[in-house]
Amino acid sequence: MKDLVNTITDKDGNVVKVSMTNNEGSSVTIHTYGATIISWICKGEEQLFLSKKAVLDGTKAIRGGIPVVFPQFGPGALPQHGFARTTVWEFLGYKVCQSGIRVKFLLKHNANTLSTPWGYKFKLYYTIELTKNSLELTLECTNLDDVPLEYTTLLHTYFRADIDQTKVHGLEGLKYNDMVAKSSDSVETGKILTISERIDRSYKNTPEIVKVEVGNGRKIEIKSNNFKDTGMYIYAPFSAFLPVWEKIEMLYRTLLH
Numbered sequence: 001m002k003d004l005v006n007t008i009t010d011k012d013g014n015v016v017k018v019s020m021t022n023n024e025g026s027s028v029t030i031h032t033y034g035a036t037i038i039s040w041i042c043k044g045e046e047q048l049f050l051s052k053k054a055v056l057d058g059t060k061a062i063r064g065g066i067p068v069v070f071p072q073f074g075p076g077a078l079p080q081h082g083f084a085r086t087t088v089w090e091f092l093g094y095k096v097c098q099s100g101i102r103v104k105f106l107l108k109h110n111a112n113t114l115s116t117p118w119g120y121k122f123k124l125y126y127t128i129e130l131t132k133n134s135l136e137l138t139l140e141c142t143n144l145d146d147v148p149l150e151y152t153t154l155l156h157t158y159f160r161a162d163i164d165q166t167k168v169h170g171l172e173g174l175k176y177n178d179m180v181a182k183s184s185d186s187v188e189t190g191k192i193l194t195i196s197e198r199i200d201r202s203y204k205n206t207p208e209i210v211k212v213e214v215g216n217g218r219k220i221e222i223k224s225n226n227f228k229d230t231g232m233y234i235y236a237p238f239s240a241f242l243p244v245w246e247k248i249e250m251l252y253r254t255l256l257h
């Protein structure tokens, strides 16, 4: 019988990739660099976008999949999107539960993180559960410092989408910041958002469930809870706008705390 959880190690015995497969044939693969989920196959289809030019050797953030952004979203005192996506996480092990298979990763402060402008002592646990038709991602941050700790975090999910057929439901009436037009607090007027040009927006106070049609009949339901604010980032860079990339068709949603 096929193993439920497999690890790939480097020549020094360090875990580089962890993959789990369930009896229904769904699978997920996580790179320990950034605890980045680089593949999620569900119902026989890859659900995530991973750039053909993604670098997986630990020299730069992995382009695509689901990078973990922590402790800073966007630009700021730290490099863009913080250090979690460019740090190797510890693989803590796995558990087979009634609902699915779970793997757990840990990121803890170290000499490097303590020397940054965000030099707190912390532990960040990341649990990834694969069920028949879903992926459940849980982040738990523990403050080990003597002072309050502030962070923003998000699960920067790049879905594989046919951009011409993509429809996002549930954004009507929400305010958003538009990083392309460089404006803030625009209001979404459409019931369904379709994408015909490059979009880079953060929607505020999105509902707990957002439904996205990503083409060829594939529908994704994104549920979030316990995040103070949630944001919807739709980022569709086309080759015309970013000629250095291969034609990218993707959509991502992130959760901002």
Ligand SMILES: O=P(O)(O)OC[C@H]1O[C@@H](O)[C@H](O)[C@@H](O)[C@@H]1O
Residues within 6 Å of the ligand: 061, 074, 080, 081, 179, 200, 201, 233, 235
């Ligand atoms: O290129 P990076 O650092 O991985 O960031 C990817 C994207 O991240 C998003 O959160 C930003 O809104 C985009 O503007 C940015 O391009």
